[in-house]
Amino acid sequence: MSEPRVAMPLDLSLDPQSALPVDFIGGTTAVCDAVLRLRGEALAQELGRLARDLLGSPDGRYVPGPGLVEPGLSPAGVLRCAVTAGIEQFGWYEVSGPASYGDDAQRRLGSLAHLTASLMQMHALAQRSTHAYAQMEAQLAHQSQILDQIHESVLTMDQMGYITSWNRGAEALFGYSALEAIGRNILFLYADEDESVNDSFAEQGGRMMEVRRRKKSGDVFWASLSLSPLRDLADRPTGLIAYLTDITERKRAEEQLHHLAYYDELTGLPNRTLFARLVDQGLTVAQRNDGMGAVLFVDLNRFKRINDTLGRRIGDELLRQAAQRFRDTLREEDVVARLGGDEFAVGLFDFRQHFEATTVAQKLQAALDAPFMIGGHDLRVGASIGISVFPQDGGDAETLLGLADIAMERAKATDADPDRSVAFYSQDMNKGMQERMRIESGLRHALGNGELVLYWQPKFEIASGRIVGAEALVRWIHPQRGIVPPGEFIPLAESSGLIVQVGEWVLEQACAQAAIWQRAGLAPFRLAVNVSAREFTAALPVRVADTLARYGLDPSWLELEITESTLMHDFERVTGIMDRITALGVALSLDDFGTGYSSLSYLKRFPIHTLKIDRSFTTGIPKDASDCAIAGTIISMARQLCLRVIAEGVETLDQLEFLREAGCDEVQGYLYAAPLPAYEFERGLRENWLLVG
Incomplete structure (x- = not known):
């Protein structure tokens, strides 16, 4: 048991407004200190001493714990007061000794009991909270150990x-x-x-x-x-x-299982199951966009003989390489699959004309032209291809694939050259395709056998009536058919990609002819060469410069005509190409103006010299008010931008008069002259036309 503390003397005089003596209120730290610091018997003794000092009684004690306590003064002269807070009883005080206690003593002891109870309640609450926090920390530490394990x-x-x-x-x-x-x-x-x-x-x-x-x-x-x-x-x-x-x-593991389920193990291409799914998805999109789809069934020719003769190892490698060539030939959005054996299938989407599928088929066949060098063997295979078209022939992949298979068998059986055999399932499409293939094959032959020639249509200045240039127009002189109309072979050349070769030939021949006239002493005039969008690449300025240098031709002889659609893609790239061309001294003309985007923003940003009004507007002049308005607007706008304007397709004096009054600079058309061979054009230059000096 600890020694009882020595209490400070207490003045028990009361503050009229307080339940406790004034000095005791200032010394309540003694009670606080006891409750916070002491426990058990030591706490009871200290609280008893404080009670004795407060009441000046010789006998007094604090009894801890609950119990039945009658408050107030007992018959035996003992004053008791319970130490309670709410329903919780911590103990009670009792003092005795004097003969009697008055109300003041009872009030003092009650106030001490109330203070003690409040302090004990707060201390108990603090202990419980500390214990709870300790338990929570222990629990968190325990959970952390579990998570870490x-x-x-x-x-x-x-x-x-x-x-x-x-x-x-x-x-x-x-x-x-x-x-x-x-x-x-x-x-x-x-x-x-x-x-x-x-x-x-x-x-x-x-x-x-x-x-x-x-x-x-x-x-x-x-x-x-x-x-x-x-x-x-x-x-x-x-x-x-x-x-x-x-x-x-x-x-x-899942990816491997998926690959085994949906891909051909040998070539890595989709198998028939995945091909059907991908094609059905593509057809859904094509239907939503009002587009077309096609399935190509590709069968390799001579593969079975190679496989049987040289063995499966050589045959497998041949299939792998053929698959890679097909994949390299197609666009990323196209689908190519191996169906089994030497059979492949291709799904095409997002095209507008069925004959575009023919171009793809020919590219696939051309991809097999180069020999396959495998195991020291020079191997050659070709392909027969059948085509079915969505939605005409069918609405799902399996139906289209079956019909394309039938078309492939028909192609293989009816064509003299199986490696170039292509057939549509539809007979009507077949007829059109065969005609296109005949023209395309003939055009390829014409490029290498001198069947193409240049005609020249002069351009006249309205104000002076003098010739200021000419447009080079390609003509195909077929040995059996005679002159093939440009409308038959130019669109086909565009869709098949042959337009690039045709364009290169035209530039070469135009510069060669201009060099002849230059050496003959004719004054320079612009010879216009049409350039397709396919030709308008970074290589074009280099090709133009090389051609001019090869013929020693002054750049003032050459003008390139480009279409509006050429300008609509990749502004920075197109501008760079145009700047390099004009830096050579070659002029640029915008052909068919008004039929495409007709954006004013590029007219002021591109280095264009001339606008050409399309013949579709010239034809209606002067009777069609809309054509007159369009032509007049183009001319007015060009003058504001300091550009020259030429109208093509001028065939009547009324058209000429309207264009003259509207301020058009130049015209070309049958009113003045039809396209002529070079010798007739030169004769006209020397005999009938005045040249700009």
Whole structure:
């Protein structure tokens, strides 16, 4: 038992407004100190002493614990007062000795009991809170140990995605320590930037999903992720808890199974099952866009003989290489598959004319022209191709594939050259395709056998009536058919890509002819050469410069006519090409103006010298008010931009008079002269036309 403390003398005089003596109120620290510092018998003795001092009684004690206590003065002269707070009783005070106690003594003892009870209640509450916090800390430490012992990665984050906890499983999975991870936003672990942290599913309770994450080493892996909301005591969301497990091996296994199920093991191309799915998806999009689709059935010729003679190893390698050539030939959005054996299929979408499928078929056949060098053998195969078209022939992949197979058999049986045999399932399409193929084949032959010639249509200045230039127009002199109209072969050359070769030939021949006239002493005038969009590449300025240099031709002889559609793609690239051409001294003219985009913005930004009014507007002049308005507007706008204007297709004096009054600079058309061969054009220059000097 501790020694009783020596109490300071208490002046028991009362403050009229207080329940306790004034000096006692100032010394309540003694009671506080006792309750906070002492326990058991020592506390009881100290509280008893304080009670004796307060009442000046020789006998007084504090009895801890609950009990039945009658408050007030007992018949035996003992004054008692319970120490209670609410329904909780901590003990009671009792003092005795004097003959009697008055109301003042009872009030003092009651106030001491009330103070003691309040202090004991607060102390008990503090002890319980401390104990609860200790238990909570122990529980958290216990839970942390549990989380650290499991292999699963567990982390928590606040509502903004900032990490608030990070277990050892997360350290092992990601390679970041808790010190490195906590406080950073979860986004630094993402491998895919389009993922969202606070998904709505997390607010509703969580779900499982598969995600890609990045480790500290930079490696990307697949993880199974479960997100659940964290909530406070008021059930308000405060963040998320994430559970992650590495499932990379499982994903690889799934991908392998998927590849085996949907891809050809030998070539890596889609198999028939996947091909049907992809084509059906493509047809759905084509239908939505009012477009067309096509399925090409490709059968390799002579493969079976090679495979039977040289063995499966050589045959397999031949199939692999053929598949790669097909893949390199097609666009990224096209679908190519191996159906089995030496049979392949191609799905085409997003085209407008069925004959465009013919061009693709010919490209696939051309891809097989070069020999295959395998195992020291020079191997050659070709392909017969059948085509079915959506929606005319069928509405789904399997139907179209079956019909394309029938068309392929028809192509192989009816064509003298199986390696160039192509057939549509529809007889009407077949007839049109055969005609196109006949023209295309003839055009290829014409390019190499001198069947193409240049005609020249002069351009006249309205004000002076003098010739200021001429347009080079290609003509095909067919040995059996005679002159083939340009409308028959130019569109085909555009769709097949032959227009590039035709354009190169025209530029070469135009410069060669201009060089002849230059050496003959004719004054320079612009010879216009049409350039297609396919030709308008970075190589064009180099080709023009080389051609001029090869013939020693002054650039003032040459003008290139380009269409509006050429200017609508990749402004910076097109501008760079045009600047390089004009830097050579070659003029640029914008052909068919008004039929395309007719954007005013590029007219002031591109180095164009001349606008050509399309014949579709000239034809209606002067009777058609709309054509007159359009032509007049083009001329007025060109004059404002300091550009020259030429109208093509002028055939009547009324048309000429309208254009003259509107301020048009030049014209060309049958009113003045039809396109002429070079010798007739030169004769006209020397005999009948005046040249601009």
